[in-house]
Amino acid sequence: MTVRALPLALAAAIAVLGLRAAPVDAQPDRAARQKAAAHFKQGQAFFQVGDYDHALVEYQAALDLSAEPSLVFNIALCHDRANRPEQALDAFRHFLELAPDSAVADEAREDIARLTPIVEKIRTDRTERAERAERAEQARLRAEQARRTDAARRVEPPAAPRPPSRAPLYVMAAGAAIAAGGGVMHLLAWRARDQAARAPDADTHFDRRDTLERDRPIAIGAYAAGAATIAIGVVLRYTVFRRAEGPQLSVTVMRDGAGVAMEWAR
Amino acid sequence: MPSRTMPSPATRASCATMHTAMWSISRSMCSAGVTALLAAGCLSTPPFQPESGLKYTANGPGGTVAGPGFELQFSRDPGIRFPDALRIDGTDVLGHETMPGCFGTDEAGILIAPTPRISAHGGALPVKNQLVAGLLGPAVVQVVLEWATRMACSLSRTPSGTSTFTVFPDGRIVRYDQLFDSSSAEVSANECACDRNADGSDGFTVATFWTLARQGFVDLRPSAQDGNLPAPGVTASSNVDSACLGGSAYQVAFAWPDPTSTSIVGGNAIIAFGRDMLYRDSRLDPYTWDNSTAIFIERSGCDAALARADEHVRPRPLMLNGETIVPSARDGIYGSVAGDGEHGVVLAANRAELTGTTHGSFAVWLRFPHATDALRATLDGKTGPWYLPQRVDDRAWLVWFRDPISTGQTIVIEPR
Numbered sequence: 144m145t146v147r148a149l150p151l152a153l154a155a156a157i158a159v160l161g162l163r164a165a166p167v168d169a170q171p172d173r174a175a176r177q178k179a180a181a182h183f184k185q186g187q188a189f190f191q192v193g194d195y196d197h198a199l200v201e202y203q204a205a206l207d208l209s210a211e212p213s214l215v216f217n218i219a220l221c222h223d224r225a226n227r228p229e230q231a232l233d234a235f236r237h238f239l240e241l242a243p244d245s246a247v248a249d250e251a252r253e254d255i256a257r258l259t260p261i262v263e264k265i266r267t268d269r270t271e272r273a274e275r276a277e278r279a280e281q282a283r284l285r286a287e288q289a290r291r292t293d294a295a296r297r298v299e300p301p302a303a304p305r306p307p308s309r310a311p312l313y314v315m316a317a318g319a320a321i322a323a324g325g326g327v328m329h330l331l332a333w334r335a336r337d338q339a340a341r342a343p344d345a346d347t348h349f350d351r352r353d354t355l356e357r358d359r360p361i362a363i364g365a366y367a368a369g370a371a372t373i374a375i376g377v378v379l380r381y382t383v384f385r386r387a388e389g390p391q392l393s394v395t396v397m398r399d400g401a402g403v404a405m406e407w408a409r
Numbered sequence: 410m411p412s413r414t415m416p417s418p419a420t421r422a423s424c425a426t427m428h429t430a431m432w433s434i435s436r437s438m439c440s441a442g443v444t445a446l447l448a449a450g451c452l453s454t455p456p457f458q459p460e461s462g463l464k465y466t467a468n469g470p471g472g473t474v475a476g477p478g479f480e481l482q483f484s485r486d487p488g489i490r491f492p493d494a495l496r497i498d499g500t501d502v503l504g505h506e507t508m509p510g511c512f513g514t515d516e517a518g519i520l521i522a523p524t525p526r527i528s529a530h531g532g533a534l535p536v537k538n539q540l541v542a543g544l545l546g547p548a549v550v551q552v553v554l555e556w557a558t559r560m561a562c563s564l565s566r567t568p569s570g571t572s573t574f575t576v577f578p579d580g581r582i583v584r585y586d587q588l589f590d591s592s593s594a595e596v597s598a599n600e601c602a603c604d605r606n607a608d609g610s611d612g613f614t615v616a617t618f619w620t621l622a623r624q625g626f627v628d629l630r631p632s633a634q635d636g637n638l639p640a641p642g643v644t645a646s647s648n649v650d651s652a653c654l655g656g657s658a659y660q661v662a663f664a665w666p667d668p669t670s671t672s673i674v675g676g677n678a679i680i681a682f683g684r685d686m687l688y689r690d691s692r693l694d695p696y697t698w699d700n701s702t703a704i705f706i707e708r709s710g711c712d713a714a715l716a717r718a719d720e721h722v723r724p725r726p727l728m729l730n731g732e733t734i735v736p737s738a739r740d741g742i743y744g745s746v747a748g749d750g751e752h753g754v755v756l757a758a759n760r761a762e763l764t765g766t767t768h769g770s771f772a773v774w775l776r777f778p779h780a781t782d783a784l785r786a787t788l789d790g791k792t793g794p795w796y797l798p799q800r801v802d803d804r805a806w807l808v809w810f811r812d813p814i815s816t817g818q819t820i821v822i823e824p825r
Contacts, residue, residue, distance in 0.1 A: 329451075329452070332452050333451060333452060336451075336452055336453075336454070336455055339454075339455050339457075340455035340456075340458070342457070342459060343459050343460065343461065343793065343794050344459065344792075344793050344794035344795070344796075345457060345459075345784070345785070345786075345794070345796060345797060345798050346785065346792075348457045348459070349457075349783045349784075349785065349825055352454060352455075352783070353783075353825075355452065355454060356454065359452045362452070
């Protein structure tokens with residue numbers, strides 16, 4: 144191919160430098176032809192050293208200035224040498240469309256014949272790769288969707304508002320029960336007191352007084368314990384079991400003492 | 410200079426919650442506290458106040474001792490606060506003369522004749538006049554009247570005294586009078602006579618006395634008039650240690666441990682029971698006299714009343730933990746006067762065993778070695794209100810026994 148390329152390039156160069164190549168659309172002016180010739184010459188230099196990409200750039204510049212179809216052939220060669228068969232095939236075909244009777248037309252046809260199965264294979268491979276990629280992408284998307292679905296399935300539904308805990312009510316009820324017990328003891332103590340006050344003799348008085356002094360602290364203690372328990376229930380009702388934030392217990396130990404604090408954050 | 414920083418919202422919210430919680434707790438605790446206080450107030454320990462016991466009630470500057478079926482009232486009027494009423498079953502049996510002489514006997518009091526009578530409604534000028542109830546029942550009520558007066562005839566003569574009235578639930582009233590006058594200023598009976606119609610020729614007479622109303626009583630024992638009540642101005646008896654004025658529903662006996670110069674004299678509306686410490690003496694030298702008299706309210710006849718009076722005059726000793734104790738002439742309580750000057754028999758242990766014999770009820774004053782909150786007395790076969798304990802202070806207790814004690818019986822008194 145390298146052996147063939149030089150005469151084609153020379154033919155193109157002669158066409159450009161000789162200013163006799165048939166114009167495709169219109170004849171460029173002289174200055175344009177000179178610039179095109181310069182680009183062509185530079186392209187040839189790059190081509191000879193194997194720098195096909197820069198050569199292609201120079202040929203394209205010359206083509207733009209001169210509209211010389213031979214340059215399309217050279218561009219096709221550059222693509223071919225740069226191992227871009229698809230672009231090369233397209234360029235060869237474009238060249239034949241522009242100059243089907245060119246001296247290198249048969250050469251171009253040979254290249255087309257040579258490149259066509261290659262390109263077809265490339266394109267077939269590409270299509271297959273694309274299809275595989277498509278299938279892979281679709282599989283990935285399905286997997287992603289499945290993962291999302293699974294993840295969504297795993298996510299618990301938003302919890303319904305938690306009903307207020309009944310524990311404070313139980314605490315308050317316990318306090319009320321304790322206080323009621325105190326009330327019973329109060330009645331017993333009150334009866335003992337009345338009997339002591341009305342006792343006709345000392346023995347009865349002191350016996351009933353002993354009962355009074357036994358029951359009285361129980362009654363008062365039960366009142367106090369019941370009230371304290373109810374108070375705890377009230378606090379729990381309006382703080383711990385009502386708010387998302389739980390109680391915070393802070394303990395501070397210092398050199399000369401310690402402190403314990405409990406607070407509820409609202 | 411201290412700096413102030415604004416608390417964070419979270420801190421403020423926490424404080425608000427804490428405030429709310431603390432407020433709830435505070436309110437609940439306050440409610441509990443009020444409830445506890447109410448409970449404590451409603452359930453205070455009642456005093457032992459049986460119907461069979463005594464009760465003293467202050468009435469302004471005066472006071473009243475109430476017992477089963479009787480009541481002794483100390484005057485709240487401007488006079489010296491001696492008794493001005495003795496009610497038995499609601500009837501005032503104290504003597505109230507229709508037209509009492511200014512130095513004659515009336516109600517109850519002291520005479521320094523012919524100066525004005527020292528009594529609830531006498532004419533003596535009170536210089537000191539204070540009624541103090543030291544024992545408030547239910548076993549014993551003791552009221553001390555501290556008085557002093559000034560003679561109109563000699564401002565340097567200021568007779569004074571104390572009269573101690575000790576009352577027991579069975580209607581025994583022991584009166585102990587002490588009279589003092591340390592002035593040696595000479596006084597004349599004529600000049601001191603409160604009644605200008607009297608000439609003072611009888612000199613001075615110093616006496617303590619009770620009077621009872623004639624109405625309601627029918628006989629007197631002993632009496633020179635065959636048991637009849639003495640006529641006005643007539644002395645029925647003298648130098649007797651006991652006497653009984655009898656009525657149909659009740660009787661009243663008198664007892665004088667020292668019978669010297671006792672007298673029972675009739676009046677228009679009264680019968681006077683007195684004892685003279687000085688009788689018709691032209692001089693009133695400085696003096697210190699004392700006298701013990703006891704009254705016994707009885708409902709089963711004068712024999713029983715006189716027996717009680719006789720026991721007051723001649724008390725029988727008792728044995729307390731092997732030691733002999735006698736009643737004090739001052740208040741009639743066994744062990745009232747201890748050797749250390751304080752009241753009560755000092756016990757070495759928290760147990761007292763009482764033996765001996767009495768004719769009637771009696772009271773014992775004990776002092777335990779440790780503070781005692783409640784007391785119990787036991788005697789075989791005895792239940793009910795047969796004794797009344799009375800706490801005097803942490804260690805001292807009075808116990809009044811309704812029934813006599815007999816030979817072979819032992820009353821055990823100990824803390825509960």
